[in-house]
Amino acid sequence: MELTINNLSKTYPNGVKALNNISLTIPQGMFGLLGPNGAGKSTLMRTIATLQDPDEGSIILDTTDVLKDPQTVREQLGYLPQDFGLYPRINAQVMLDHIAQMKGVGNKGERKELVESLLQKVNLYQHRRKALGTYSGGMRQRFGIAQALVGNPKLIIVDEPTAGLDPSERNRFYNLLSEIGENTIVILSTHIVEDVNTLCSNMAIICQGEVLMTGKPSEGIASIDGRIYQKSVEKSELSEYQDKYSVISTKLLAGKLSLRVESDENPGDGFEAVPADLEDVYFSHISKKVDPITI
Structure with missing residues (x-):
């Protein structure tokens, strides 16, 4: 079927x-x-x-x-x-x-x-x-x-x-x-x-x-694994980071924004590599069509 x-x-x-x-x-x-x-x-x-x-x-x-x-x-x-x-x-x-x-x-x-x-x-x-x-x-x-x-x-x-x-x-x-x-x-x-x-x-x-x-969800995750980096910044700094990096999602945690970016290599600037998940797959694709989404 x-x-x-x-x-x-x-x-x-x-x-x-x-x-x-x-x-x-x-x-x-x-x-x-x-x-x-x-x-x-x-x-x-x-x-x-x-x-x-x-x-x-x-x-x-x-x-x-x-x-x-x-x-x-x-x-x-x-x-x-x-x-x-x-x-x-x-x-x-x-x-x-x-x-x-x-x-x-x-x-x-x-x-x-x-x-x-x-x-x-x-x-x-x-x-x-x-x-x-x-x-x-x-x-x-x-x-x-x-x-x-x-x-x-x-x-x-x-x-x-x-x-x-x-x-x-x-x-x-x-x-x-x-x-x-x-x-x-x-x-x-x-x-x-x-x-x-x-x-x-x-x-x-x-x-x-x-x-x-x-x-498959697992294939989507594998396709971007090793390309996701995270950093916490002040809310007022968001536009600056969006200009410099491919920000795919942001999440407000304890008054600060946790940014997740997609990059072929470590962007430095305090970003840390993190394991990719299905949410990253979703936002990686969606962010190419619309502005990064705050979740």
Whole structure:
């Protein structure tokens, strides 16, 4: 099973070019799509999910042409958008049963077994009779995954799934996504580097509608290892260092800025070599398109 995207482009009526000749090959497993807000990630996800058409390009899921045969894709798709509505007064069990009916599970006994199985999988069975409006953010996200899994999809898309979750809920969500990713294609769209580093065996970095990097996270780190240097400076000195060095990121720590720069050789001037990580890979590519980002 493989998802192949070729030369996908999309420009909105206001002139914003959300996708610029995107090409990606996404294998089975967890695939991280990493990029800042406004990078085009959600546009790409909605296009793959057949919710909007591109201006040009193609998307093939296994042997199915996604753009020409959207109904077949929808039958194989599980989708958890960044923001999704819930009927606040309906409980999880009733809502999932309704979704299963819409997905074509007509037998009442089969639906009951499916709904109970999914609620167990996402650790919501004990809360199955609670109104969805009373759920916490993490519980809502886990319910979102449950509804995305109805119909045994071959492709699952999750858009910014851990935004707003506390650390314990995020860890539960990580474990759930990792389990799901063993048997299907899961595209994880996020701006949180930790999500990709923790979960994904393959990834891409996207910014301003363009793919800047694809590959395994470990390959990305290896490509810049030995090229990252760090130094703490006063905030007032930032512009001076930006003029002299290739600053890829800054982080405010105890009133001082910790600068990370990328260089072919040790820049001296008090900089120290540090091991590269996936965050450095991300900022190395993003900084070539936009100004260095303070995190």
